[in-house]
Amino acid sequence: MTAAKTTRSSPAGSDWKRIAIIVLCAMTLLTLIFLPQLNAVNRKTDEALTLSGLDFLRGNTPGKSEGSMHPMIIGAIIFGLMGLLVALFRPDKFLYSIVSAIFLIVSVFMFRFDVTYQAKGEFGLDANSLAFTVGWMIAMGLSVVNLIVVIWRKRQRTMVLRRENLAATYARADIKSTYRVPTTWEIIKKDFAKHWPIYLLILPTIIFYVIWCYGPMYGILISFNNYKAKGGITGSEWVGLQWFRDFFRSAYAYRTIRNTLLISFWNLVVGFPAPIILALLLNEMRSIKYKRVVQTITYMPYFISLVVMCGILTDFCSTTGLFAEIQKLFGVQSPVNLLGDAKYFRTVYVGSELWQRLGWDSIIFLSALAGIDQEQYEAATIDGAGKFKQVLHVTLPGLLPTISILLILRIGSLMGVGYEKIILLYNGLTYETADVVSTYVYRKGIVDANFSFSTAVNLFNSVINFMLVIFANRMSAVLTENSLW
Amino acid sequence: MNTVVRKKKHRPKSRKLMTRGEKAFEIFNYVFMAILCVICLYPLWYVLVCSVSDPIELYAQRGIMAWPLGTWSVRGYRLVMENPNIPIGFRNTLIYMVIGTLVNMFLTTTAAYGLSRKNCYWNGFIMKFIAFTMYFQGGLIPFYLQVKSFNLLDTYSGIILPVAVNTWNLVVMRTSFAAIPDSLEESARLDGANDWTILWRIFFPLAQATVAVISLFYAVTWWNNWFNPSIFLSSKSKYPLQLVLREILLKNDTSAMTQVGSVGQSQQEQFRMLVKYCTIIVATVPILVVYPFLQRYFVKGVMIGSIKG
Numbered sequence: 001m002t003a004a005k006t007t008r009s010s011p012a013g014s015d016w017k018r019i020a021i022i023v024l025c026a027m028t029l030l031t032l033i034f035l036p037q038l039n040a041v042n043r044k045t046d047e048a049l050t051l052s053g054l055d056f057l058r059g060n061t062p063g064k065s066e067g068s069m070h071p072m073i074i075g076a077i078i079f080g081l082m083g084l085l086v087a088l089f090r091p092d093k094f095l096y097s098i099v100s101a102i103f104l105i106v107s108v109f110m111f112r113f114d115v116t117y118q119a120k121g122e123f124g125l126d127a128n129s130l131a132f133t134v135g136w137m138i139a140m141g142l143s144v145v146n147l148i149v150v151i152w153r154k155r156q157r158t159m160v161l162r163r164e165n166l167a168a169t170y171a172r173a174d175i176k177s178t179y180r181v182p183t184t185w186e187i188i189k190k191d192f193a194k195h196w197p198i199y200l201l202i203l204p205t206i207i208f209y210v211i212w213c214y215g216p217m218y219g220i221l222i223s224f225n226n227y228k229a230k231g232g233i234t235g236s237e238w239v240g241l242q243w244f245r246d247f248f249r250s251a252y253a254y255r256t257i258r259n260t261l262l263i264s265f266w267n268l269v270v271g272f273p274a275p276i277i278l279a280l281l282l283n284e285m286r287s288i289k290y291k292r293v294v295q296t297i298t299y300m301p302y303f304i305s306l307v308v309m310c311g312i313l314t315d316f317c318s319t320t321g322l323f324a325e326i327q328k329l330f331g332v333q334s335p336v337n338l339l340g341d342a343k344y345f346r347t348v349y350v351g352s353e354l355w356q357r358l359g360w361d362s363i364i365f366l367s368a369l370a371g372i373d374q375e376q377y378e379a380a381t382i383d384g385a386g387k388f389k390q391v392l393h394v395t396l397p398g399l400l401p402t403i404s405i406l407l408i409l410r411i412g413s414l415m416g417v418g419y420e421k422i423i424l425l426y427n428g429l430t431y432e433t434a435d436v437v438s439t440y441v442y443r444k445g446i447v448d449a450n451f452s453f454s455t456a457v458n459l460f461n462s463v464i465n466f467m468l469v470i471f472a473n474r475m476s477a478v479l480t481e482n483s484l485w
Numbered sequence: 486m487n488t489v490v491r492k493k494k495h496r497p498k499s500r501k502l503m504t505r506g507e508k509a510f511e512i513f514n515y516v517f518m519a520i521l522c523v524i525c526l527y528p529l530w531y532v533l534v535c536s537v538s539d540p541i542e543l544y545a546q547r548g549i550m551a552w553p554l555g556t557w558s559v560r561g562y563r564l565v566m567e568n569p570n571i572p573i574g575f576r577n578t579l580i581y582m583v584i585g586t587l588v589n590m591f592l593t594t595t596a597a598y599g600l601s602r603k604n605c606y607w608n609g610f611i612m613k614f615i616a617f618t619m620y621f622q623g624g625l626i627p628f629y630l631q632v633k634s635f636n637l638l639d640t641y642s643g644i645i646l647p648v649a650v651n652t653w654n655l656v657v658m659r660t661s662f663a664a665i666p667d668s669l670e671e672s673a674r675l676d677g678a679n680d681w682t683i684l685w686r687i688f689f690p691l692a693q694a695t696v697a698v699i700s701l702f703y704a705v706t707w708w709n710n711w712f713n714p715s716i717f718l719s720s721k722s723k724y725p726l727q728l729v730l731r732e733i734l735l736k737n738d739t740s741a742m743t744q745v746g747s748v749g750q751s752q753q754e755q756f757r758m759l760v761k762y763c764t765i766i767v768a769t770v771p772i773l774v775v776y777p778f779l780q781r782y783f784v785k786g787v788m789i790g791s792i793k794g
Contacts, residue, residue, distance in 0.1 A: 148610075191606035197680040198599045202611060205596035205650055209615055212647045215631045216623025222630070233630070278521075281514055290515070296780060297522045303776050304529075305709045307727045308765050311734030312528055315761065322531060325548045359525070363787045387507055420712050424735055438625075445626040446716050458624035466621050 022084070156184055223456035236452075243456035252440055257415075260436040264414045266350045272410060274358055276403065279365035280391065298359025310424035313352055314339055339425060342432040349425065349434070364406070365399060372398035408476040412469035415461055437461045529769070536561055536762035544755040561763035564756065570733075571767065574726035581725055582707040585645045589703040592650045594696070597658035598684045603667075619652050632717060639719045648713065651706070654699050657789055661695035662688055698786035701779060708772065726768060733764050 170176075182190070192199070218233070223243055225236040247253050278298070285291040301309075316322040317338035324335035338344045376394045385393065419438040426434035437457065445454030531550060535543060539555025565571060600608050600615075622628075628647070637643030665688060673683050689696060711727035718724060 188606055191604075195602070195605050198602050198605055199607065201595040201680060201684070202599035205592050205655070206611065206614075208592060208646075208649050209618060211635075212628075212631065212649070213618040213622065216627035217621070219623050219627025219630050222627065281517065284510070284514055285518070286511070290518070294518045294522055296777060297525050299780065299783070300529075300773065300776065301525055303705075303772050304769055305711075305727055305730075305772070307709075307711050307730045307734065308769055311730065311761065311765060312532060314735060316528070322528075322549065329549075355524070358521075360787075363784055367788045386504075387510070423712075424731070441625055446629070451626045451630070455624055455626045458626065462621055462624060469620050 152184075159184055159187075220455060220459055222452050223459045225452060227452040227455075239452075243453045244460065246453065247457050247460070252435075255432070256435055256437045256440045259433055260415055260417050260438075262433075263346055263349060263417050263436060266346055267353055267417075268410050268414075270350050271354050271357065271361070272407065274354060275361035276365050276399065278358060279362040279369060280395065282362065282366060283369045283395075284387075295359065298362070300359070301356045302360040304356070306420060307424065309352065309356060310421065313348065313425065317348060339427070340429045342430045342434070345426065345430045345434045349421070353421075365402060368399050368402040369395065404476060404479070408472040412472040413465070414468055415465045529773075532762050532765050536759065536766050538759075540755045540759040544758060561756070561759040562767070564760050565763045565767055568733075568760075570721065570724070570729045571726070571764070573722060574724055574729035577723060578708060578726040580641065581644060581710065582704055584641075585648075585707045586700055586703045588645055588649050589651070589654075590696070590700055593655050593658050593699060593703075594689060595684065596650070597655055597662050598680075598688055600655075601659045601662035603663075615652055615655065629716060638717055639723065641723065643717050644710070644714055644723075644725075648706075651703070654702060657786075658692070658695060658699055661692045661789065665691050694782075694785065695789060698782050698789065701782055702786055705772075730764060730768050734761055 166179075221233050222236065224241070225231075225238045227233070227236045231237070282291055282294065285294070304312075318324070319335060319337050323338055327335040336344075338348050372395065376398075377390055380390045380394050415437065417436045417438060419436070419442045422434055422436060422439045423442060426439065438461065441454045441458045441461070444450045444457065448454075534550050534553050537557045537559065538550075538553040539558055540560065542555040599605070600612055602608065623631075632638060632643055632647055635643075637646065669687055669691070670683055673687055678686070707725075709727060710725060711731060714723075714725050714728050715731070718728070
C-alpha cells in the first residue's frame with residue numbers, strides 16, 4: 001500500500017502526548033528505583049526496607065519467587081522500553097507507546113503488590129496467586145488492547161489519508177461538496193448493520209477458536225505455578241520459573257533438544273531433496289501411462305494410517321522380520337531388532353518417513369514443473385543446451401519459488417517433530433536417540449501427570465518454534481520475495 | 486506468490502533421435518521407477534501374503550516371500566472377525582467420520598464464506614486472529630485440561646468438538662470462495678437472496694470441487710485419528726478403529742485370542758502373528774480400495790493447498 005508509506009503531517013497535539021509518554025516512562029523507572037522507599041511509606045515492613053529495586057530485578061526477593069527473575073518484570077521492562085523508544089523516535093505511533101507505558105507501570109505495581117504481600121502474607125486470600133492472576137490478566141488484556149490499537153491506528157491512518165485525498169481531489173476539481181467522509185466509528189456501525197449476517201456465519205468458528213485455541217493459551221499459565229486440580233489454573237501455588245529451571249538442569253533438556261534437532265535435520269536432508277528428484281525423473285518419462293502407474297503406486301503409502309504403518313514397521317524390524325531377512329542376504333549373521341537399538345532409531349524413522357511421503361510430496365513439485373513455460377525449453381534447445389543443462393538452467397530456476405517456500409516451512413518446524421509417530425515407535429531401549437521434546441512433554445504430562453512441568457517444557461518449545469517460523473519467513477521475504485504472510 | 490498454474494503438459498511432438506546418453510538415462514529412469522514401485526508395494530504385498538499363509542509354517546520360517554507359505558487359509562481373518570473390538574472400532578470410526586466431517590464442513594464453509602466477503606470491516610482482523618493459531622498453540626496439557634474442564638473426557642463430543650475446524654482447510658476454502666465472481670452474489674442479492682441462501686445455493690455448488698477435496702481431507706484425518714482419542718477416552722466402547730489397531734499391533738494385546746476358545750495355548754504365539762497381519766489388511770483395505778478412485782481429488786487438494794490463501 002503506497003498510501004501508508006507517505007508520511008502524514010503530524011497532527012496538532014502530538015507533542016504533548018509524546019512528552020506525556022516520556023514522563024510516564026520516567027516515572028515508572030523512578031518508581032522502580034525508589035521501590036523500597038515507596039514500600040516503606042505504604043507498608044512499614046522491615047523486609048521491604050531492605051530490598052532495593054535491583055534486588056527485585058534480580059529476583060532476589062523473599063517468598064516463593066526467590067532466585068528467579070519475575071516474568072512480569074521481564075515483560076514490563078521489554079514493553080516499557082519499547083514504549084519509550086517508540087515515543088522517542090516514532091511519535092506518530094503514540095497510542096502504542098501509551099499502552100506500553102501503562103503496561104509497564106501496572107506491571108511494576110502488580111509486582112510490588114505481589115512481592116510485598118507474598119512476603120508478609122498480609123492479604124486474606126492466597127496472596128501470591130491472586131496477585132499473579134490479576135497481574136497476568138491485566139498484562140494479557142493490555143497486550144490484546146495493544147494489538148487492537150495498532151491495527152486500529154493503521155486503519156485510521158488510511159481513513160485520514162482517504163479523507164485528505166478526497167478533499168484534495170475536490171479542491172483540484174474546484175468542487176464544493178457537502179459530502180463528508182465518515183469517521184471510523186460510523187463505518188463500523190454501518191458495516192455491522194449491513195454485514196451482521198456474515199458475522200453471524202463466522203461466529204461459531206470464532207467461538208471455536210476462542211475456546212479450543214485461545215483457551216489452551218490461557219492455560220499456559222500453569223507452567224508458572226504448581227498446578228493442582230483443586231486450585232485450578234489460576235488458584236495454584238505460584239512458582240515462577242522453577243519448572244523451566246528444573247528442565248534445563250536435568251539431563252533431559254540436552255537429550256531431547258539434541259534428538260529433536262537431529263531427527264529434523266536428517267529428515268530435512270533426506271526427505272526434502274528426494275521428492276524433487278522424483279518429480280524431475282517423473283517429468284522426464286515419456287510414457288504417460290507408465291508415469292500414471294508410478295504416480296499412483298508411489299502416492300499410495302501416504303494413505304496407510306500411521307498406526308498401521310508403525311505396526312508393519314515394528315514387525316519388519318523385529319529379529320525375525322523382513323529387514324532381518326534382508327540383512328541376512330547381505331551376510332549379517334545375527335540381525336538385531338532395529339527398533340530395540342538406539343543406534344538405528346533415526347534411520348528407521350527417517351527411512352519410513354521417506355517411504356510414506358516421497359511420492360506424495362512430489363505432487364507439488366510436479367505441478368510446479370507443469371507450470372514452467374515450455375517455450376523456455378525450446379529456446380534452450382535451440383541454443384544448444386542438452387538435457388542436463390536444460391534441467392540446470394530452466395527447470396531448477398522454475399522450481400525455485402516452490403522449493404524456497406517449502407524449505408522455509410520445513411525450517412520453521414525444525415523444533416516441531418511430532419510425537420504421534422515416535423510414541424508409536426519408541427521404547428525404553430531407544431529413548432537415548434528417540435526421545436524428542438514433544439514426546440517428553442507427552443510422557444511427563446499425560447503419563448506422569450506432571451502437568452505444570454510438561455506445560456513449561458512445551459511452552460519453551462512453542463516459543464522457539466514460533467521464533468523459528470518468524471525468522472524463516474523474514475529470511476524468505478528478504479531472499480526470495482516469497483513469504484507466508 | 487507462487488501460484489501454481491496448472492497447464493496441460495505440452496511436449497514438442499517432433500521426436501528427435503536420442504543421443505546415447507539420453508537413451509541410457511531413459512533406461513535408468515524406467516528401471517529406477519520400477520524398483521521404486523516395488524519398494525512401495527512390497528511391504529503391503531508381504532503382509533497380504535503372510536495373512537493367508539499357514540500360521541505354523543509362517544511362524545517357523547518367514548523370509549522374503551513372494552507367495553503364501555503352505556496351504557492358503559483364512560483362519561486369521563476368521564479370528565479377526567470374531568474379535569468384537571474390531572467391528573466396534575469400525576462403527577466408532579464411522580460415527581466420528583460422518584458426524585465429525587459434517588461438523589467440520591459446516592463450520593469451515595460458513596466461516597470461509599463469511600471471511601471471503603470483501604468490504605467487511607472486521608474480516609482482516611478475524612483472519613489474523615485465526616491464522617495466529619497456526620503458529621502458536623497452547624500445547625498438549627492445557628488442551629487436555631480445557632477438554633477436561635468442559636467435562637468432555639470420554640465422550641464422543643470430546644473427540645469431535647476440540648478439532649472442529651482445521652485452520653489450513655479453512656484458508657483453502659476461503660480462497661476458493663473468494664475466487665467466485667462477485668457478479669453472481671450481486672445478482673442473487675438483487676433477486677432477494679440472503680447470505681444463507683447465497684452460501685448454500687450458489688457458493689457451495691460452485692465450489693463443489695474444493696468442498697469435495699476438503700471433506701476428503703477431513704474424512705481421512707478422522708480415519709487416521711488416534712492420538713486425541715487415546716488421551717481423552719477411557720472406555721473401550723468408544724475407541725475408534727485406529728486405537729483398537731494400536732492395542733493389537735503395537736501393544737501386543739492378545740485379548741482377541743483369549744476370547745476365542747478355538748485356539749490352544751501353545752498356538753497362541755503363532756496365531757498372534759497371523760492375526761496381526763490379517764488385522765492390518767482388514768484395516769487398510771477399505772482405504773486402499775477407495776483410494777484409486779479418489780486419487781485425483783487428493784492430488785487436486787495438494788495443488789489448491791499450494792496456492793496461498
